[in-house]
Each structure stands twice: as structure tokens, then as C-alpha cells.
Amino acid sequence: MLATRPSADARAMLALRRSVGKQFLTEPGPSPSDLDELLTIAARVPDHRKLTPWRFIVFEGDARVEFGKAIAKIHGSNLPDAESQDVLHAAGLPLRAPVMVAVISSPDHTHKTPVWEQELSAGAVCHNLLLAANASGWAGVWLTEWLAFDKQVDAVLGLTEGERVAGYIYLGTATMASLERPRADMSEKVTRWTAPA
Numbered sequence: 478m479l480a481t482r483p484s485a486d487a488r489a490m491l492a493l494r495r496s497v498g499k500q501f502l503t504e505p506g507p508s509p510s511d512l513d514e515l516l517t518i519a520a521r522v523p524d525h526r527k528l529t530p531w532r533f534i535v536f537e538g539d540a541r542v543e544f545g546k547a548i549a550k551i552h553g554s555n556l557p558d559a560e561s562q563d564v565l566h567a568a569g570l571p572l573r574a575p576v577m578v579a580v581i582s583s584p585d586h587t588h589k590t591p592v593w594e595q596e597l598s599a600g601a602v603c604h605n606l607l608l609a610a611n612a613s614g615w616a617g618v619w620l621t622e623w624l625a626f627d628k629q630v631d632a633v634l635g636l637t638e639g640e641r642v643a644g645y646i647y648l649g650t651a652t653m654a655s656l657e658r659p660r661a662d663m664s665e666k667v668t669r670w671t672a673p674a
């Protein structure tokens with residue numbers, strides 16, 4: 478199979494790809510076997526020296542409820558003055574979609590491949606997972622929020638030293654079509670290099 482096989486459908490999908498708003502995801506979501514397939518595709522990313530410097534933590538069903546309880550407790554301890562509704566809100570974060578996947582950046586800090594390159598590969602995994610989901614009819618969004626930057630949450634996730642959350646990918650069915658948003662002015666973003674005179 479040629480990796481460069483032209484596909485008008487794939488091109489059209491990429492040209493219009495969008496995330497879904499985090500409040501617009503609902504059931505159904507990918508089944509465990511659907512998800513296995515999506516993760517296998519997501520893992521097909523550029524990866525300098527083949528280090529696979531990332532891994533996945535899947536949250537399905539009641540695991541989302543339990544994770545919500547754990548992060549609500551952390552949120553409450555981080556903000557002792559937090560209103561109870563804020564803590565409840567935290568508990569609901571993982572329940573915003575039928576399936577949530579934490580993509581963990583897991584770089585080898587001793588390897589000659591720079592950590593930056595390994596982290597970029599983890600970012601590519603996040604986006605590839607979204608694209609795989611979209612191509613399979615699922616909607617999704619890549620969020621980090623405070624959950625990706627909290628040492629206590631890292632501990633609940635079982636991250637080792639040097640690992641980080643690259644993103645939480647929420648997957649499910651969109652309750653409404655995403656509206657278009659302004660895109661970059663490509664004339665400001667693209668230059669063509671010419672040799673200095």
C-alpha cells in the first residue's frame with residue numbers, strides 16, 4: 478500500500494477538519510475494539526529513532542467517574558476556598574465524552590534524540606488520534622486544562638518522573654456541527670526562503 482495514495486475524500490476531510498466544542502460531545506462513543514483500532518492508527522506517527530516516546534491511558538465507563546472523584550478531591554485540596562459547585566464541576570470533567578484518552582509523553586531523557594523531538598511525536602499522536610476518530614465518524618477534542626499540569630493528577634495517572642500529559646482526547650458523537658472559525662492568514666504565515674544577497 479502506497480502511503481501517498483491520493484484520496485479526494487481524505488483531502489476534503491483534512492481541508493475541513495475541526496474539533497468539536499467540549500460541551501457538544503455525547504454518546505455513543507467508540508467501543509473498546511473501535512478504540513483499539515483508533516489507537517493503533519494514532520500510534521503511526523513520525524518518531525525519530527523509533528523510540529515510541531508516548532503511551533495511552535484510556536478512560537471508559539465508570540473509570541471516568543472514579544477519575545472524576547480523584548481530580549475533584551485534588552481540585553478541592555488545591556483551592557481550599559473553592560465552592561462546592563467548582564469541586565462538582567471538576568468531578569464532571571471526564572464525563573464530558575463517552576471516552577477520554579490521556580496521551581502521555583514519555584520521552585527517554587538520556588537518549589540522543591532531543592526530548593523536544595520526542596514531545597513533538599507525542600503531539601503528533603494526539604492529532605493523529607483526532608484524525609483517525611474523524612475518519613471513523615467520531616467527533617473529538619484535544620484538551621489539557623489544569624489536569625495536564627498538576628503533579629497530584631500525574632500521580633493518580635501513575636506517571637513516572639519525566640512523563641507528562643500531552644493531552645486528554647475526548648471522543649464521542651457531536652450534538653451539533655462545529656461552526657467554522659477564522660483560520661490563519663497564510664500570507665502572514667508562509668514565506669519562501671531566498672539566499673541572503
Ligand SMILES: Cc1cc2nc3c(=O)[nH]c(=O)nc-3n(C[C@H](O)[C@H](O)[C@H](O)COP(=O)(O)O)c2cc1C
Pocket residue numbers: 494495496497618619620621622643644658
Ligand atoms: C496542546 C493543546 C491543548 C489544548 N487545550 C485546550 C483546553 O484546555 N481548552 C480548550 O478549550 N481548548 C484547548 N485546545 C484547543 C482545542 O483542542 C481546539 O484546537 C480549538 O478549540 C480549536 O478548534 P479546531 O481544532 O477545530 O481548530 C488545546 C489545543 C492544543 C493543541
